[in-house]
Amino acid sequence: MSKQPKQPSPPKTPTPSELKVGAQLRATITGLSARGEGSVAVGERTLLVPGLIPGDTARVLVEALARFHPRAHGRALERLEPSPDRREPPCPRHLARANAARSEGEPRAECSGCPLMIAAVPAQRAAKLARMRSELGLPVEAFEGGAELGYRWSSKRSVAGRSGALVFGSPVGGPSARRKPKKPSKGLWLADMRGCLVDHPRIVAAFEATRLLANALAIEAWRDDDEGGSGDLRHLWAKTDGERVLLTLVTGTDDSRAARELGPALLEQGAVAGVAWSVQGERSNALRGSSAQTLGGLDELAFEVLGVPLRVGALGFLQPNPEVAAKAYVELVRGETNQPDQPDQSLALDLYAGAGVTTGLLRRRFAEVRPCESHPESAAALGVPAQTAEQFLATRLEGNRPPPALVIANPPRAGLGEAVCAQLLSLDAPRLHIMSCNPDTLAADLDRLAPGYVLDTLRAYDTLPQTPHVELVARLRRRAPEPTP
């Protein structure tokens, strides 16, 4: 008799009674969390396990049951049956390669910034789409992507380590890490992101040149402590137009050797086209500080997105993946479905306008476009006073003017929130188009807007492959008034 091939075992869903801290379970992952952990529903709770993807069956140690959320957190002890979509992550610094042999001097593999890199990209996209559709109930009709690697035109690093051996990276033990640092370190414990595969190659080269020079100059890393902190270089922010790099040095103090020596040395070496300096000495995760000064070279990058000329300075927002974001912008500003895209002679509002790509695109169709932006540098580039969307809408509502023909809004991750949604309902524009980088807050905003708006179309864009992030564009139209009986 010929030997039968081994059949995969049926998926295993643990029972609620098995879900106790310290218990070891056999579980098959069915979904993905917002932070890229594998997830599986166990009774009322969702068990989240970093380092696993849908289709993986693993022995999982239950480490915690959340007190205020129906969540449980687990750690994969052994992968019993890997998902067919699993792959060796291409990045040598990826946490999943922590146990691989390293040559001497090679940084440890502990980066958890791309938790989905352990799956092939089509499977990553399928898992993200499934989360948006089934878990959040978002009727996403299409999901478009672009380059899988080297796509980031804007990237940040934190700085840690001792002088002469600085590490540029992101905190270890983040939400998608499979293990916490073994011992608490005095400063930040960072995963070394040298050679990051998702960053644009120009940015990778600029960060590496900066690291080598900073070490040669014995620049110190900034350390937060109870006395308010000490040291110097805290964060780095690099942006590129595809050719040139604008680097911002963020230091914890205004008495900074990094600003005095590292910035000029980088320019002299030709490692970057421009260097700016911003001070952020507060105890917070805020990275950019509120103002920057140019240390030399270019003070802004000038380039075009969809034919719109853009100028982005040291602290201005730039979509990390302009290639895919451009597809989302087209969807965001396009005219009504099935209607010829005729010039509209009326007014459009562009809320959270950032560098102004959408303002420029809307100006091709509308006689008047009013952008709103709260960051001083971006607002100045748009020629408007820095104002929050709340302040801007409050002023418009006071004036009791007729509603604009279209409002577009592209808020940060926190979404529009209750106050802005209430203002938008009062404003009563016939069309409202929202671009969002957070499906969870978009789902909440769509619920808040439902009394006044119907969702026409919802499309997603894979702006950050290898990570759980997505960008969405929701196009809403004002609800027709109920017929009076």
Ligand SMILES: C[S@@+](CC[C@H](N)C(=O)[O-])C[C@H]1O[C@@H](n2cnc3c(N)ncnc32)[C@H](O)[C@@H]1O
């Ligand atoms: C996701 S970005 C979008 C920027 C721009 N639309 C783009 O695509 O490049 C969000 C922008 O909103 C700005 N912002 C943040 N909070 C704001 C608020 N409450 N009111 C107005 N703008 C805000 C940020 O400075 C940032 O430029």
